[in-house]
Amino acid sequence: MDFWKRQAAPEYDQSYLIAPPSDEEGAGDGEVASGEQDPMYEEAVRMVLRMGKASTSTLQRHLRLGYGRAARILDMMQRDGIIGPPDGSKPREVLKRPDWLREVEDQVR
Template sequence: MIAAPAMPPATQPSAGDSAATDASALYMRAVAAVQDSGKPSTSWLQRQMGVGYNTAAAWIEQMQQDGMISTPDHLGRRVMLGEGAPPPRPAPEQQMQIPVELPEKFRTADDRLRLLIERVERLEEEKKGINDDIREVFAEMKGTGYDTKIARMILRLRKMRPDDRAEMEALLDAYKAALGLS
């Protein structure tokens, strides 16, 4: 019986070589997927290839070392570099210019808009003035010795409808009794 010639150790098949070839083939598929899609994202690659996060992250890191994708920016996003990169967007054409002088049919709407905006501005100024006046009244109240928190509570109670106020006070009394506060 003639024995088969022995293969050199480097060419003898082993379980590790099979796994390495499979891993290399998967990595090449991952590279192709990222180049085709232009999405160098770990989570996207993980979903597309059906692998775990660590495997996808290792592939992304390897692609970065191979110069195919950029390092992550401050938000963690990466972009394609070189041949796999999507083509740059063309520069926007001249921005649309709004005519300074509007046609006659739009002038009435323009005047109306300006009047409404000026009215809102006046009301904002009045509101600021009223808020300043209210602040002064509370400062005077505090200077006289009254508790401003209680005064604000009284203002809220006075704004309520009487039946709502009675219901709230009944609930408050019930809760206080349940907790032994009354």
Template structure:
């Protein structure tokens, strides 16, 4: 295996400094005492940290799991959801959303970089604003080719309906 793929490394006691250098790129593991004594090399630290690992027997693990299994269960069943569930919910209103809407109303085509320059925000925020404006029906979908998005104002768009679809934007 290539050591570059493992930025953090752990070494237990080894017999020679050469073995230590293979694992940690420096000596030190040859002086460890054994029985859980180890060196941990973190990518954030220049030198390894000495740690002590503990031994837990299979019998002790079994006793611990039996203990937790025997504990009284709470009433009802708690339903757990994966972290990505519920991410479709409406994002909180962006402070720049109303400014972006007013800016877009004066253009024929817009892009995230245009919003970025005009409102002096970062690209991720500008792209999120464009996505919110698209979801509200104010701008068209991305057509690719770096041409920006078509602004749909003046093409039968009901502004009151758009204002209702934009979170945190006051109706006209």
């Protein structure tokens, strides 16, 4: 071991300290990347508040979205505190009242 230590000073590759980009950063197939607002997000929120339930299949059917996009929108709603976490195959619990969005819009005006 000492023989190898005497041969040269260590040269560390610093690139291993930088995290690789996550899959969400590049939204390839026409999907909206995480951090960007999906154009269908507000309409999806209105629909979820009106129906009182939130599930991927409901968004897929009513808004004609693919599974990935519908699931990503639900994740954004959970992050924003509009719906609760997943509970198996049951629809997610809606945490906001149906008139909540109208109140928010009135405050912005």
